[in-house]
Every structure is written in structure tokens, then in C-alpha cells.
Amino acid sequence: MAGIPGTVxxxxxxxxxxxxxxxxxxxxxxxxxxxxxxxxxVDRTATQYAPADCEIRDSRDMTLEAMSAWLLDACARHHxxxxxxxGDPGLYGALVEMTRPxxxxxxxxxxxxGVSSAMASAAAAGETLTLPEVTQTVILTRVAGRTPxxxxxxxxxxxxxxTTLCIxxxxxxxxEVQRALRAAGWPEEAPIVVVQKASWPGAEKIxxxxxxDIKRRCQDEKIASQAMIIASPALxxxxxxxxxxxxxxxxxxxxxxxxxxxxxxxxxxxxxxSA
Ligand code: SAH
Numbered sequence: 001m002a003g004i005p006g007t008v009x010x011x012x013x014x015x016x017x018x019x020x021x022x023x024x025x026x027x028x029x030x031x032x033x034x035x036x037x038x039x040x041x042v043d044r045t046a047t048q049y050a051p052a053d054c055e056i057r058d059s060r061d062m063t064l065e066a067m068s069a070w071l072l073d074a075c076a077r078h079h080x081x082x083x084x085x086x087g088d089p090g091l092y093g094a095l096v097e098m099t100r101p102x103x104x105x106x107x108x109x110x111x112x113x114g115v116s117s118a119m120a121s122a123a124a125a126g127e128t129l130t131l132p133e134v135t136q137t138v139i140l141t142r143v144a145g146r147t148p149x150x151x152x153x154x155x156x157x158x159x160x161x162x163t164t165l166c167i168x169x170x171x172x173x174x175x176e177v178q179r180a181l182r183a184a185g186w187p188e189e190a191p192i193v194v195v196q197k198a199s200w201p202g203a204e205k206i207x208x209x210x211x212x213d214i215k216r217r218c219q220d221e222k223i224a225s226q227a228m229i230i231a232s233p234a235l236x237x238x239x240x241x242x243x244x245x246x247x248x249x250x251x252x253x254x255x256x257x258x259x260x261x262x263x264x265x266x267x268x269x270x271x272x273x274s275a
Contacts, residue, residue: 005107006033006075009082010089010098012114013042016200020120021046025112033078036070041086041226043200064094068101075107087116091140092168116140118166121195121228125206129164131234133244137163143170143177155180162186164232171196171227174215181211181231188212191235196227 009028014020021029029035029049037047039058047056055074059067067083074081085093089111102109118140122129129138139158143149159165159181170177171194181190192214196205209217211231218227237243 004079006077006079006081008071008075008102008107008109009080009112010093010095010109011082011084011112012088012116013037013046013084013086014115015087015117015120015198016043016203017120018043018045018048020115020199022112022114025114028080028082028112029084031080032082033080034074035082035084036067036074037084038086042084046084064097068098071098071102072105072107085114087118087120088114091116091118092142117198117228118168118230120198121166121193121230124195124198124204125193125208125230126238127193127230127232128234128237129166129230129232131237131243132246134234134237135163135232137161138166139163140166140168142168143173143180145169145173156183159184159186159231162233164230164234167229167231170229171218172224174218174229177229177231178211178215186211186231190231190233192229192231193235194218194223194227194229196221196223196225198228 011025011028012022013025026049029047030051032050032054034055034057035047035050036057036059037044039060044058047054050056055078057070062070071081071083083098087093089095090113095111099109118138130136139161141153141155141158143155155165155167155177156179167177188211190211192209192211194207194209194214196207197203205221205223207214207217207221207223
């Protein structure tokens with residue numbers, strides 16, 4: 001490949017289960033000359049599709065500068081270079097920090113999205129993140145750790161919306177999460193689910209609790225890393241006696257792909273409008 005620099009692909013490996021990578025991500029691994037994988041959160045088995053002579057490096061002990069240098073060096077020698085990241089590369093993935101040196105060096109890069117741990121955690125717990133007339137909004141956020149939060153993104157302010165909150169990188173700061181939700185007026189019995197290692201074969205743990213007791217329950221289960229906190233008024237909806245119907249599947253609600261087959265069960269949207 002001398003003279004023609006390769007492309008760097010930022011590939012979302014998914015949340016843990018090696019089967020949850022996209023078909024496109026997997027086919028890039030099959031063609032890769034070099035793979036730099038985030039070993040602190042991506043299991044090495046995720047690189048199982050790589051060719052036998054592929055250069056594979058775990059980045060867990062590398063600085064950002066060292067990673068950039070490795071990627072630049074690799075694309076001088078290989079047509080396809082993969083930076084394999086956990087979940088989706090666009091969420092807490094230092095994507096821009098890594099792409100800027102590539103831009104500066106004139107290297108082409110692209111991103112292949114991945115299944116985020118927020119989605120995998122909801123799936124593991126059998127929960128929906130949105131529910132008609134309950135919550136139609138999902139906030140993906142975190143509390144301040146060593147990375148400060150921008151001034152208007154304090155969790156208490158976000159929680160005031162009473163929507164679904166998927167809280168990353170905060171399991172050791174559960175007391176902060178509790179403080180923020182209380183400050184926003186969430187009741188002590190508000191349900192919260194914590195999922196550790198969602199989708200990791202044999203390692204997944206699901207802890208259900210309330211605002212009052214979720215910290216103690218997580219301590220009892222020794223959950224202190226790689227966990228998603230989901231606080232949502234829609235949690236547990238599968239056990240509720242009654243829920244509002246989704247307009248999209250209501251027999252009385254016609255739309256572009258299906259004519260209404262019965263009178264609307266309640267005032268619906270005009271035909272053709274999004275549900
Ligand atoms: N880009 C990733 C997030 C990286 S930040 C994504 O889209 O999922 C790392 C944080 O993600 C962890 O602190 C934890 O909050 C969450 N996380 C990553 N993998 C997880 C998993 N399998 N189960 C639960 N939470 C996970």
C-alpha cells in the first residue's frame with residue numbers, strides 16, 4: 001500500500017456480545033490490516049473476524065497521542081485500519097480528539113455506528129425507553145466525574161423533564177444521581193434499573209430498585225463499573241394494568257402504510273401524520 005494511505009474506520013463494536021456488531025463493522029474487521037481496540041471495554045473476542053496477519057493492539061494503556069500516532073503509522077502500511085470502540089463511537093468515545101489529528105494529516109476516516117449500551121441495557125431488562133403519554137424523550141447523560149459537566153446540563157435540571165434518563169459513567173456516583181433526582185422532585189419509589197455488562201455472555205447483571213434503595217442494592221450486588229443507570233417513568237410498564245396504546249398500531253389509526261380498520265379508540269392524529 002506504499003504511497004496510498006489507508007482509511008481509518010471508527011467502528012462501534014456494540015455493547016459486549018460479539019454478535020451485536022453490525023454486518024458492516026464485521027466485514028471491515030475481516031478486511032482490516034490493523035485494529036486498535038479499546039480493551040478496557042471491548043473484549044478481544046470482538047477481533048475474532050480479523051485476518052490471521054492483522055496487527056492487533058489493545059489501546060487500554062495508551063494515551064490519545066500514542067493512539068493517534070499508532071493509527072497514522074498503521075494507515076501508511078494498510079488499506080483498512082479499524083479503531084474498534086465500545087457501543088457507539090459517538091457517545092463518550094473521544095471521537096473528535098482522535099479524528100482531528102487524522103484530518104490534520106490528510107487521512108480519510110469514517111464512522112460505523114454501533115449498538116449503544118443504553119439500548120442494550122434497556123433490551124436486557126425488557127424495558128422500553130419510550131411509552132405513549134408517559135415519556136417520549138430519552139436523555140443520554142452522565143454526572144460530573146473527572147470530566148466536568150457543561151453548566152446547563154446538571155442532572156437535576158435534566159431530570160426536571162421527568163423523561164427517560166440513561167446515565168452513563170456514573171455507577172460510582174449513584175449518590176449524586178439520587179441527590180439530583182430528589183432535587184428534581186422524583187419520588188422515593190421511582191423505579192430505577194441498573195444493568196452491568198449488558199449483553200456480555202455470562203456476565204450481565206440486572207438490578208431493579210427505587211430511588212430510595214438502588215444504591216444499597218447495587219452495593220449488595222457489588223456493582224461498581226461498566227453499568228448503565230436507567231431512570232424512567234416507563235420502567236416496569238409491562239406489569240401495569242393499563243397503558244395508552246401506541247397510535248401506530250391502533251386499528252383505528254390509519255397511516256401511509258395501513259388503512260384504519262376500526263373506529264379510533266380515542267382521538268387520533270389525522271391519517272398520514274406520524275404517530
Ligand atoms: N460508547 C459507549 C459508551 C462508552 S462510555 C456506548 O455507546 O455504550 C462507558 C460507559 O458506558 C460505562 O461507564 C457504562 O456506563 C456504559 N457501558 C458500556 N458498556 C456497557 C454494558 N455492556 N452494560 C452497561 N453499561 C455499559
